Amino acid sequence: MRMAATEPKVSATVDFDRGGKHFGYLGIPHSRNESGWGAVHLPIVSIKNGQGPTLVCTGGNHGDEYEGPIALMKLARALDPGEISGRVILIPALNYPAVMAGTRVSPIDGVNMNRAFPGERSGTVSAMIAHYVQTRILPLADGLLDIHSGGKTLMFSPFACYHRIADSAVMEQAKAAALAFGAPISLELVELDAEGMIDTSVEEMGKVFVGTELGGGGTTTTETVAIAETGIRNLLAHFGILDETPQTREARGLPPTRRMHMPDPDCYVIAEDGGIYEALLDLDSPVEEGDAVGQVHFPEKPERAPAVYRAKRPGTLIGRTHKALIEPGDFLALIAEEV
Numbered sequence: 001m002r003m004a005a006t007e008p009k010v011s012a013t014v015d016f017d018r019g020g021k022h023f024g025y026l027g028i029p030h031s032r033n034e035s036g037w038g039a040v041h042l043p044i045v046s047i048k049n050g051q052g053p054t055l056v057c058t059g060g061n062h063g064d065e066y067e068g069p070i071a072l073m074k075l076a077r078a079l080d081p082g083e084i085s086g087r088v089i090l091i092p093a094l095n096y097p098a099v100m101a102g103t104r105v106s107p108i109d110g111v112n113m114n115r116a117f118p119g120e121r122s123g124t125v126s127a128m129i130a131h132y133v134q135t136r137i138l139p140l141a142d143g144l145l146d147i148h149s150g151g152k153t154l155m156f157s158p159f160a161c162y163h164r165i166a167d168s169a170v171m172e173q174a175k176a177a178a179l180a181f182g183a184p185i186s187l188e189l190v191e192l193d194a195e196g197m198i199d200t201s202v203e204e205m206g207k208v209f210v211g212t213e214l215g216g217g218g219t220t221t222t223e224t225v226a227i228a229e230t231g232i233r234n235l236l237a238h239f240g241i242l243d244e245t246p247q248t249r250e251a252r253g254l255p256p257t258r259r260m261h262m263p264d265p266d267c268y269v270i271a272e273d274g275g276i277y278e279a280l281l282d283l284d285s286p287v288e289e290g291d292a293v294g295q296v297h298f299p300e301k302p303e304r305a306p307a308v309y310r311a312k313r314p315g316t317l318i319g320r321t322h323k324a325l326i327e328p329g330d331f332l333a334l335i336a337e338e339v
């Protein structure tokens, strides 16, 4: 039997309309030298009970970011369908081949999953995953939570984020949802390059998107995993899927969420030199315009003075490079401003 040319080539083993909890996978055709007629099996979990909204939660969009996969697998095992009203669709490892390889982008096709949307029906493995999510999962969703952290090369002060978008009603919903997540920081994020992101696909459908950056360095801490786990449950409660009160940071004896924004692209500090980066400020440091945030040393010329990188605006340093060996064009630092 031939598939209609508009049907995804990816198939799911779970029926998202069925009640109860179902573990299954997306089958993505991947015939290759090591496996003729083979496929990639990408795990997916659907939990449904009664009537209510649908929240889709994704982790492992980048394969070297671990809070999402850990927190979503724990939730998938723990959540009882009887606890919820509505539906939760969990994809702990959206770029499954990258997660299994511990790499940011897919080892199969070199594609960054968060630049692959809306995907292609008959494209590479990453493009087919994106196409399935775009055409079969996102239409089911009222909101989407995509859990990122810095991966092997970046480090962030943990934040939940939403974007400044044209639809102000949806933006207000996303802002409230990001705040309900209860991370140390809630950020109105301006992307360097938003085309091809799952975020943009969700927002273009008029749905609520919440993202996170919860740490980085290609590992986790007890704090960043706890932020992810609490945040997901808080978001489920915010959507009315879980009948519980969101745990605010204050209720947990922590300082309240700091609300921040990025007024302009000057929030980013980008390298123009290659060499060894020495951070001069730690995360959460307050900065004034002109403050040195770091400097690049030139190992081939020890006599040469380092190139100093300065903040182009005041604020708080909430992101930095985690790697020290820098090339021109690398991200060095992110400065956001308290609202």
Ligand SMILES: [Zn+2]
Binding pocket: 061, 062, 065, 148, 149, 150, 151
């Ligand atoms: Zn990421």
